[in-house]
Amino acid sequence: MIRSRTSPTRRLRIVSLTAAGLLVAGVATAPVSSAQETPRLSVEPATVNGAGLGVDEISSSPNLRQIANLPKQAPFDTSAAFGSDLAFQGRYAFVGNYDGVVIYDIGQPSAPKIVSQVLCPGSQNDVSVYGNLLFLSTDSPRSDDSCASTGVDRSETKWEGIKVFDITDKANPRYIKSVQTACGSHTHTLVPAKDSKSVYLYVSSYGPSDTYVGCPPPHDSISIVKVPLRSPTDAAVVATPNLFPDGGYPGIPQQKTATSGCHDITVYPAKDLAAGACMGDGILMDIANREAPRVINRVRDTENFAFWHSATFNNAGTKVVFTDELGGGGAATCNPATGPNRGADAIYDVTGRGDARKLVFRSYFKIPRTNADTENCVAHNGSLIPVPGRDIMVQAWYQGGVSVWEFTDSRHPKEIGFWERGPLSDTQLRTGGSWSAYWYNGHIYS
Template sequence: MSTQPIDPRKGMYMIADTPRGLWRLRAGALLATAVVLGTGLVATPSQASPSTVDCAALAAAGDNFAELCLDGTAMDDAGATLAPDEISSSPNIRQVANIPKQGTFDALTALNSDIAFQDGYAYAGNYNGFMVYDVRNPKRPKIVTQVLCPGSQNDITVYGNLLFLSTDTSRNDDSCNSTTQSATIKESWEGIKIFDISNKSAPRYIKSVETNCGSHTHTLVPSADRRTAYLYVSSYSPNATFPDCQPPHDLISIVKVPLRNPTSAALIGTPNLFPDGGFPGSPTGSATTGCHDITAYPAKRIAAGACMGDGILMDIADPEAPRVISRVRDTTNFAFWHSATFNQSGDKVIFTDELGGGGAPTCNPTIGPNRGADAIYDIHGRGDNRTLEFKSYYKIPRTNANTENCVAHNGSLVPVLGRDIMVQAWYQGGISVFDFTDSAHPVEIGYWERGPLSDTQAITGGSWSAYWYNGFVFSNDIQKGLDVLEVNDWRVWTAKLNRIGTLNTQSQPWYWGPPGF
């Protein structure tokens, strides 16, 4: 959640449209120990009062619904029944392992983030760095190493012997010993960090590349000859007072990494995806000032961009020159286009709406089933004539407590044959597995959920990412660490036969495609 102080004497914070990213924290904003008032206000428990903020200003910021400028207790959570840390699940899902956060990562403000996989190892981001786990035996995962390198949100990918991290908080330099520094200072740094992971127990930091407005997320697109990795860097929310993040910012940054000489990695382009400026924003929807995340499907030469107020479909046949070929908006129910997932055949795409920036209780009857949800689109046509047709929304059917942040977040396909099934994180709403083969009528087939971290105050937590990898679901829980889940259901049995070496979920693999893809 992006924050700026309202009154430093009171320790109050509210959303603004100038800092970058709904999760971007300015120094001193103790998000994880604060009570969230709707989507726009963060305060200490003793100071929680919606009367202390200008709700009209929050709506004008363009990245939250005005009606969410409420005390969290105004949401209807009568249907929330779980006690703190109580486990609830469908009969077909069970937890088989957990590794709690460790050392300097074991702090409320050290949020766990995304996960990447390679050859039986999981690489898990954290706002303070990243973890390496040995998950070759998923029921007995082991810690290999913990790398301290602060710079949220440390979005992570791996390819060959390289690991890439996104830094989207302004730092005083590009080192792993850096400290926070205002983005108004020209010398401040944000962007991509590159590590050599040839020795998994001792990763080496070898290169950095600065990018405009930092790197909130990045997507790895390999070249056809596998000699080059392209990173599509997503960032947003420019500010005229930020020398390295000037408006307009209707672009992504492309970093080219020669795999045989990764220290020569460089920024090669900043293609403008929205020549018309994108969605201008509304009281219920974010203005487009960049993209939040891009999911590439290299085997199909397409990518989907979740770009704040717009959803886009791109042709990436030339990875150095992505082209927008279709665009959609949802001005009724979507607040913030957050991420995307294709089905295996590439004729459907799911976009997520991160209503409230991941910090609000949106899984309740007050918000309803169509906001903070997934939107499922069919893809019609070929080539540049492809279009997106909305089919339905999907949202978990359970009510969460007002102390629980809950909204659609990161997930992956479950690689079954003949059907379209996805597993997805919903923060403290837990993990949901659903079938969207009939894109107009998605159906949940399983879930796993912890009760709230607290029943008296809102603490940011829950599953950031939940991905299927080689027969199991791996979830990076913001506060509880790495969870491993097993799904036993006839509808996913073919997925358990699938084995894949590398998985960067936003570089979507063709699970059952020909060798080489």
């Protein structure tokens, strides 16, 4: 994800790409005097309780308001075309979808427009951008590497991995390269090379099986793809480091997921540091050598975490927020039966220096509202809101909506804003809601 410098604004707005389309809301902030300053949040704790909402009934804290909603368009308006991750560059938002990618013009956030749509099925199409290149993750067995490929059985896997597009012309993206990776690419993380001549993609994947042709066990590694910026069609896998030579956490059937690769990695290039959410393990890595990352600390939570899903650094690189995707994103876990510590965030301080750096657990955070048993809800993708001197994050919770919360005090996190629209159904569990929620240039997109 590429972020540019904050522009002056008097309101911090939230833009959410939901299953129904593009939702826009706003958070009150204090004024700023120049483009060099980052907006300072001035909000009160959420006081509106979302419990008991009717179908599609909007509820929010007083400091958030909806300002727009743009429905998805064909061919991305089917029930199977889930929106996934997002990336940003200039005036554009790039929205991954199980069926491809959509490019939005967000130059006027209250009136976003679709610039182009690329139909290229291959879940889940995790997306990142760098310069004139766009990268998509394919993590489902395909008949070939084309955008016309069809899904095949795992025993017949022909291709999974990374697709590279030239987006010089945003209205007409061109597919220019594919790179096959072991076990496909569930997510990938863009890491700039130190010489500025290349970028690396740390490819996360998991789920090996004796019957999975493209992903035989063991699979305790990641794939590293190097992309030369002057010749991106020469992109190739340059390393597959084994992060868990001992096999990682063995897991507990039906309760805790075993480690088999990673689900998501977040990097802090200026500190040569990375944090990985690796299913059964949370890890801290030294990435000074981009092609040979080293695990320097590993943590587990065998009591409460079921699936280490994602990791987010604070601005200073002194804390990491890990998420637990209990139920795989398809279960109702924001309820009293699940409790406050499962399906939640876990906040860790990074202590020590060099190879002695460690992750030290401080607390859990979970949205304080009770969701219905018909709503899939769990901690999911989010990012920082860059407020000087404070650690504030915006985060997606599926049908739990979008939450803005603060963890400046690692031991006492608190929610300071939220927006949600109520259940999709009051009679049966249906999957939907906010998959990703990210801050960008004074706004939040989900």
